[in-house]
Amino acid sequence: MKRLGILLSGRGSNLAAIAESIAQGRLRAEIAVVIGNRASAPGLEIARSLNLRAVAMPSQGIDREEYDARLAGELQASHVDLVCLAGYMRLLSGGFIRAFPQRILNIHPSLLPAFPGLDAQRQAFDHGVKIAGCTVHFVDERLDAGPIVRQASIEVQGHDTRETLASRILDQEHRIYSEAIQFVLDGNFEMDGRRVVCKSL
């Protein structure tokens, strides 16, 4: 069984969705460890309530390289095959990324490359897009810019507010993150430039 390491800073809704996908047999993997860089991250509580190994590793005030080395050590000790960022609000250092080549995924609440960075749903809403969405991508050293594994789109409705739009995007995040994780674990893809292409085609 392939082993996932989940990094989070916040509420952990994507963690919960991944755990649910595993429980329902839609995702063939196990969660080896959940690491939160804020001791108070509600996502760690979710991990504990699911009987997952939950590790609080506060990052505040610690040098990025040093912190990331400890993070990598913890993940390697847990023998993870894939690192999944699930609301991890901290840039990863080059050293960390190189330690897990093509084995770090992130989910971002916009149709990248549009609206990278913070508050992507709000950026999209205020920009007045009629199609919004979310993206699962490999993590590289640039912000929200690595090769795209999967995207989902939704239509912005006339009655949408920033809140309802963000909520409907989140529903799609919960769906595609598990699908993308399975796709990457299956390994049935190759890179063509920065395109992630199915091998079986």
Place this chain on the structure above:
Amino acid sequence: MKRLGILLSGRGSNLAAIAESIAQGRLRAEIAVVIGNRASAPGLEIARSLNLRAVAMPSQGIDREEYDARLAGELQASHVDLVCLAGYMRLLSGGFIRAFPQRILNIHPSLLPAFPGLDAQRQAFDHGVKIAGCTVHFVDERLDAGPIVRQASIEVQGHDTRETLASRILDQEHRIYSEAIQFVLDGNFEMDGRRVVCKSL
């Protein structure tokens, strides 16, 4: 009947789609004039074959302000209610844009704000997006950046090439441009910042 002025530089496939929408009663408008800034633009031939008023106004070597003043004069003489860019490969001057406030539409083959500029479909393909699309937007003085009226998305398939992707995006362009024109002609919207919002909601 509301009157459209169509500007084009190339093959005129969006012109043909608009004319078809009118013929089929899906778009309640008439095409008052089709202006091509290249005398050889195939779109002008299409206009003539449809018995539309087709005007060749070569722009090469003419100062933008001067050219655009003549363009505006031709459109005003044709009493157009809305100017529709349909593959018009030339930036419009501020003077032109101010002469037709919120009455110039463009169609762009990407989900803006991603991939503005030339070869948008190719940019999207090479970037490896999994969701592509097209955008109808009001034209302002910035490139492909005005308020968005309508968008359509398609999934990039594993077997897609740049060509098949561009072709499938074009099908969506043909569909949403007429819809967006009708929406703008109906006038049932208001601006909220840069958001185009339906009034009836």
